[in-house]
Amino acid sequence: MRTRFPPSPTGFLHLGGLRTALFAWLLAKKTGGTFTLRIEDTDQSREVPGAAENIVRTLSWAGLMPDEGVMLDTKGVLTERGAYGPYHQSKRLDLYRTYADQLVKGGHAYPCFCTAERLDAMRKDQEKRKQAPMYDRTCLELTKEEVKKRLESGEKHVIRMKVPREEEVSYTDEIYGPLTFKGHTIDDQVLMKSDGFPTYHLAHVVDDHLMKMDMVNRGEEWLSSLPKHLILFKALGWKPPRYAHVPLLLNKDRSKLSKRQNDVAAEDYIKKGYLSEALLNFLALLGWNPGTTQELFTLPELIESFSLDRVHKSGAVFDLEKLDWLQGQWMRKIPPNEFASRIKPLVTEKFPAAATDPKFLERAALIQERITFFPEAPDMLSYFYETPTVSVDLIANPKQKITKDDVPKILKIIHEALSAVADVDWSQTTITAALESAIATSGLKKGQILWPLRAALTGREYSPGAYEVAALLGKEETMKRLSAVA
């Protein structure tokens, strides 16, 4: 199956776009087909430099590489590959012109000379009279001679499609099922703008036909435009593709996911440190379900399980809490050595000593099951690279039944117990044994020993366990920090 994702380079990749791309990509992969990336740069005024490249990069971060169309080459530069190019719509202008002319000749479209001002006034008037704002076909009344004359004089104009108003348009969407639209409610949409660029409507029909797309995946917001596209396909004598309109992603108030209420750019989530595994897993589960209770999916597993008939019709509220849970799940699934190498640059940036730390892997392992985002790593490991300031107030802890007066005595017990462990024997096992016997002989509670030790070593209220930290800190440093408090 040939599927496609056609972003317009007007900004960053929207989460809804990412999900639509994911679905299209999954369908292509599932059927051994081709996933094409096309750039819809038909609105010159809204184009943002670098946006196309950025979108392709984000897609590639997500693992959704195009098989055809616009992609990154081995050097990371934007390039095009495929038999149906060019894949930038701005490079296909002559094609659109040709088909627009064909539509005009066939009586399916007509030139319109109305100015923006006139259209504006017309719409205001229609609104005032509580009518649906629609083009009033003024320019359809023009005589052939007049049209010819104005065209030849080079007067600015657009090409509008001529909607067959008496007809009904029916279609069965892959997700929404049977749909019917009445012709008289469909506007004579502009097909070619006066700057010679096509609008989305024409470009979509021409490109997806010429590029031989089997399936069009796009957001539900396009549902009301569907009849226009079907009319165009028919007028051009082409067979329309299958369409799968994907339900919208929603804000908490159930309006269309928007910048005002959420971070909507995929890039925002990359910056925050989300794993692509987590984001894609989350997006896949919004509007789709596997029909089983499985919650965690890798991309290959999604390819295996995905099908359009389990995509449902209503919009889905974007709920960060579940995303964060998935993020934690995927964080913990990273192989320990990979985890360590991913956080190493971040930690090194703050603590250069980490670069040559022989215990880095073990230290990293200590935080892997408690971390949610990579950028938290330097802070979570800081006490391995800088001596914390430890106050007696931190060690004295009513919950552990430790008063300030107890602190010197307790530290002394810990100090003595750990002194007895030989340098060469220093390990979590020996430390545990030494402290447990100290706990037994002192009559103190476990927490009365372990909380002060941990606090003295890390300077923190929360951290990995006392045994683990002491073992990875080494005897010398452990003893030093114990004495520093006392």
Place this chain on the structure above:
RNA sequence: GGCCCCAUCGUCUAAUGGUUAGGACAGCGGGUUUUCAAUCCGUUAACGGGAGUUCAAUUCUCCCUGGGGCUGCCA
């Protein structure tokens, strides 16, 4: 306003013409535990309303209500 779409716990969702309406996240309670996480166990919580069809509707039909999308020489 017009057209189109949608409707199960707070959120993501499953299932069914007859079920104790299931799972996940969050919440709450508990276990484990030196802390925080992680983890385990338990638990609160939903079929928007009204007709109709039927022996039986959450499920099928219609209406209402509610929500959303579109209504550009944007995509």
